[in-house]
Amino acid sequence: MISQLPIAHGAGSVHEWLNQFERGLRTLKGENGWFPRFSAATHTVIDESIFLIHSKGFSKWEEALAYAGSQLKGFRKEIDIRKRTVFGMPMLVPQRKIQYTPEKVERMASPVWIRVVEAGGCYFPMFGIYRTPPLKAVEKPMGKHKGNKSLNGRPFLVPFKEVLDEFQNHLRRNEFTLEVHV
Structure with a gap:
């Protein structure tokens, strides 16, 4: 069965690579794919994911990776601190002496992956943005802080869809215009 998967490695152009990658994803998750779709997942899944690739290549992989990192870092600086929890938790904010943690689990991996x-x-820098189930987070003090009444530990719903949609639009404005949807 594995021989049915197309190989993107060694493609002569980014468009050829993208075509092979998309064919591989369709083999795995398409209408007649090997694996069924998950309607209600309890973890990050490939269903309903999007992959965005920058339209212009870099001469070195380090440059491509640095560019992707700068896009993520720049976007995170633009949004509210609580919305940053979408990109993984626990999230420490030393300047404010607080941390955000998932409500019922120890950690949450980012649904955003970077690849060159x-x-x-x-x-070419590429972002994979995966679907993840709804999750609540809790804001609490870092270290041994007594009597901090403003951090009462009440959970809040992490706005995954809203933030990930904003991030996709940010990437598109910055020339990540080659897309594959699963």
Whole structure:
């Protein structure tokens, strides 16, 4: 069965790589894919994911990775601190002496993955944005702080869809215009 998967590695262009990648995803998760769709997942899944690739390549993989990192970092600076929890928890905010943690589990991995794709002698930054189930987070003091009444530990719903949609639009405005949807 594995021989049915197309190989994107070694593609002569980013468009060829993208085509092979999309065919592979469709083999796994398409209408007649190997694995069924999850209607209600309890963890991050590939269903309803989106992959965004920068339209221009870099000459070195380090440049492509640095560019992707700068896009994520820049976006995180633009949004409210609580919304940043979408990108993984626990999240420590030393300047405010607080941390955000998932309500019922120890940690939550980011639904945003960064990858560098090599195609046609260039390196392209790519983001994978995966669907994740709703989750609540709790804000609490870091370390041994007594009597901090403003941090009462009440949970709040993490706005995954809203923030991830904003992030996708941020990437599109910054030339991540090659897309694959699952």
